[in-house]
Amino acid sequence: MQVEACGLFLDYSKNRINAHTLSLLFTLAREAKLSERTTAMFEGERINTTEQRAVLHTALRRPSGEVLMVDGRNVIDDITEVRERCARFAEAVRSGEWRGHDGRAITDVVNIGIGGSDLGPAMVCEALKSFAHPRLRLHFVSNVDGIELEALLRELDAGTSLFIIASKTFTTQETLTNAQRARRWLLKHSADETAIARHFVAVSTNAGAVARFGIDPANMFGFWDWVGGRYSLWSAIGLSIVLQIGATRFDALLAGAHAMDTHFRSAAFEHNLPVIMALIGIWNVDFLDASSQLIAPYHQHLHRLPAFLQQLDMESNGKSVRLDGSALTCHSSPAIWGELGINGQHAYFQMLHQGTQCVPIDFIGVMEGCASLAHPRRIAFANMVAQAEALMCGKTAAEVEAEMRATGMDEARIQALIPHRVFAGNRPSNMLLLERLDPFTLGALIALYEHRTFVQGVVWGVNSFDQWGVELGKQLAARVLDDLLSPADLHAHDASTTALIARYRRAAAQ
Numbered sequence: 001m002q003v004e005a006c007g008l009f010l011d012y013s014k015n016r017i018n019a020h021t022l023s024l025l026f027t028l029a030r031e032a033k034l035s036e037r038t039t040a041m042f043e044g045e046r047i048n049t050t051e052q053r054a055v056l057h058t059a060l061r062r063p064s065g066e067v068l069m070v071d072g073r074n075v076i077d078d079i080t081e082v083r084e085r086c087a088r089f090a091e092a093v094r095s096g097e098w099r100g101h102d103g104r105a106i107t108d109v110v111n112i113g114i115g116g117s118d119l120g121p122a123m124v125c126e127a128l129k130s131f132a133h134p135r136l137r138l139h140f141v142s143n144v145d146g147i148e149l150e151a152l153l154r155e156l157d158a159g160t161s162l163f164i165i166a167s168k169t170f171t172t173q174e175t176l177t178n179a180q181r182a183r184r185w186l187l188k189h190s191a192d193e194t195a196i197a198r199h200f201v202a203v204s205t206n207a208g209a210v211a212r213f214g215i216d217p218a219n220m221f222g223f224w225d226w227v228g229g230r231y232s233l234w235s236a237i238g239l240s241i242v243l244q245i246g247a248t249r250f251d252a253l254l255a256g257a258h259a260m261d262t263h264f265r266s267a268a269f270e271h272n273l274p275v276i277m278a279l280i281g282i283w284n285v286d287f288l289d290a291s292s293q294l295i296a297p298y299h300q301h302l303h304r305l306p307a308f309l310q311q312l313d314m315e316s317n318g319k320s321v322r323l324d325g326s327a328l329t330c331h332s333s334p335a336i337w338g339e340l341g342i343n344g345q346h347a348y349f350q351m352l353h354q355g356t357q358c359v360p361i362d363f364i365g366v367m368e369g370c371a372s373l374a375h376p377r378r379i380a381f382a383n384m385v386a387q388a389e390a391l392m393c394g395k396t397a398a399e400v401e402a403e404m405r406a407t408g409m410d411e412a413r414i415q416a417l418i419p420h421r422v423f424a425g426n427r428p429s430n431m432l433l434l435e436r437l438d439p440f441t442l443g444a445l446i447a448l449y450e451h452r453t454f455v456q457g458v459v460w461g462v463n464s465f466d467q468w469g470v471e472l473g474k475q476l477a478a479r480v481l482d483d484l485l486s487p488a489d490l491h492a493h494d495a496s497t498t499a500l501i502a503r504y505r506r507a508a509a510q
């Protein structure tokens, strides 16, 4: 139960499966027409049926020169053109040729975005920190409450700061509010409006809204409606990544993802990394009743990976109706959670070892650096492997009893403690090892999880590419905001909400 591809090695032997379980799961994938659905996605069919869109993040990592026709256009040419513009712009900033309004080179890049326009680039920039340009510091601002942005602006020099306003729709309240605030700050610290062109660029599919905001179309990098927000780091949304690691390394990130795409499309299910991980996930959720899935990376630079995977998986497959609108009769996306495994061990791993619920775990480690005896990464690696071993093997009452007896403990205390110190074991986990944390391998890792999510969506029969579930809260937020600002009730709300609005108004009036 091991499989290897694109610099990634997976040991899935610690799951509660055997060869028979696996063969039934592969049959399930065949019955769900996984191969046909995969071809439909890669070839640009409008598989996002509720939004009538193709789903082509995989096209973003195909080599230039290939042909993929969508609506009569070769989208690979469009992709290559934007990718080259991003590369030229990033090179100008990195070399110091692109200068701020007072003639100095850029030192700080601030990506203002949220959701897919934040999590992917932020996670990748963090993961590839070792490859960062020595002069450029990357910052990511998403929260609309102003605290994050104000604190950052106090540190920044307006003459050497570059803002990337990243928003697919360019209508997102949080992003536009922060962008306006940053714009006012820049104008306060510069001579006139012409400074905007030196310090603001936009990444969006909405050219009209970008122009209305006051960003020169020459400073806008576009993408297309067939790139979902949570799948967009490969597009111009990855501009902050190109700035940090340079275009050549960004190309390596794309190449790693493309290698995983090729593996996913060509390997038999029995040797297919995303297919195996997806089917084991379905086994855990729908047959072992696991309602969550822990992501436990053991490399410091992967600490944003769980947050990225939360959006990828939960926004994609957190659905309760199938493509045809009928109700799902099994569970779909589990809750994805986690942070650095080494920190989790000293916090919530207690529950994983002895709690009442089954929580499957993806342990993610990096081999490079572990080989040296003196290196502290060996300690992290040992802990990761040991946790997986402990979770699977557990510890019996007899072992616990013998251990306590050897310390000379009295019999009554031994008997009282046994049930508290027993580990049931049989707790499932995957062990995913990266040869090294470089752009290529990271690209493959992200694409692996994207396809894992896709396969699960196909088996559940849901549309993994819409996100209607985020709309209602946005609509109501606009109404609540109106009501907070007005002295009278403009809209009807339930009693609880009305009381909260009244409480806010009283506080604001003091």
Ligand SMILES: O=P(O)(O)OC[C@H]1O[C@H](O)[C@H](O)[C@@H](O)[C@@H]1O
Pocket (backbone or CB within 6 Å): 114, 115, 116, 117, 166, 167, 168, 169, 170, 171, 172, 175, 229, 230, 315, 467, 470
């Ligand atoms: O890129 P934007 O249009 O600003 O959208 C940012 C994010 O907000 C939305 O609410 C969606 O749920 C996300 O999928 C999206 O990534």
